[in-house]
Amino acid sequence: MKNNEQKYAVIGAGSWGTTLANLLAEKGNPVSLWVYEEDLAKRMQQTGVNDVYLPGFTLSPNLTYTSDLQQAVSNKEMLLFVTPSQVTRQVLQQALPYVSTEAKVVCASKGIENESLMLLSQVFEELLPRQMHNQLGFLSGPSFAKEVVQGMPTAVVVAAHELAVAEEIQAIFSTDNFRVYTHDDIIGVELGGSMKNVIALAAGVVDGLGLGHNSRAGLITRGLAEMTRLGLKLGGRAETFAGLAGMGDLVLTCTGDLSRNRTVGMELGKGRTLDDILAGMQMVAEGVKTTLSAYQLAQKLGVEVPIIEQMYQILYQEKDPRQAVSDLMLRDLKAEAVRSDN
């Protein structure tokens, strides 16, 4: 299959990028998958298996692999970026000179940049020319890669400025087992996907401490209130947080054993240090860095986010997880509300 027949490229061959590239390829599309690690790209070309990030699955023969970004992105109708959020800016910057201005550009990463505290939609809109902003889409929702690659029924959402663009992206990705909904609240969809990772870390801590089902349910619910409050302040809509990219992904990640973020939280709850946990992980637990961004963003905007604040102190100030839980429980008694700062 020749490269010039390829309409689609996927940038990032972690577990999610590989899964989505495979989904497009299984629909009959020749797809170029950009692999950061040169040696992995070569092995994938030979074996059709991503033995680092998605071992055990033989990928579609419609996929080709390259670590040459120019080759991957040139002359494509749709580019899907799925790199860890902290490197997305630099990968996009490198790719940009070769991206067709006609291309639809979709991002499926979940995170908030450190230092700039920008959502990835803001990063894309800063770097892409103005006329391409309406061609952007943001894919999010409850979707463990391992279940999607096995064809388990999954529902996700894609947000874009224009409904017609969201619908085009919906059509590109939908399959019998991968149901894509459209949305117009980019900020809400993105923030839901990013913030749920922080709450999943906290849910893992609670599980690692063995604190039972009541505490986890309470944490998920109050976590959703924090996500919503911050989202409203940034211009998102409350109902978005009740949807797939909000509550849907929050429930999945706070309860599912496949979550890397929840796993990191559990290990913290069991008493391991963050450095020790991360040293043993090849995959990304986005919530670790997003916690820092979310905490700083909330401070800057004057939004009260007690769970995120405790998670920040556990991760970055070596706070004892048990003390963090106790401090949350002993806060001033409140009325249950989402919109006010409590």
Ligand SMILES: NC(=O)C1=CN([C@@H]2O[C@H](COP(=O)(O)OP(=O)(O)OC[C@H]3O[C@@H](n4cnc5c(N)ncnc54)[C@H](O)[C@@H]3O)[C@@H](O)[C@H]2O)C=CC1
């Ligand atoms: N794995 C999943 O089930 C899902 C992941 N996501 C999101 O997708 C994004 C990517 O995550 P995964 O595919 O899970 O990654 P992963 O954890 O499976 O793999 C890490 C990826 O980062 C790449 N990488 C590391 N350093 C890099 C650098 N300096 N420049 C470019 N690439 C670099 C590696 O090549 C690899 O592709 C994250 O934002 C994640 O939150 C979203 C939905 C589901």
Ligand SMILES: O=C(CO)COP(=O)(O)O
């Ligand atoms: O975003 C995800 C599922 O929707 C994946 O979650 P983890 O990154 O915690 O594994």
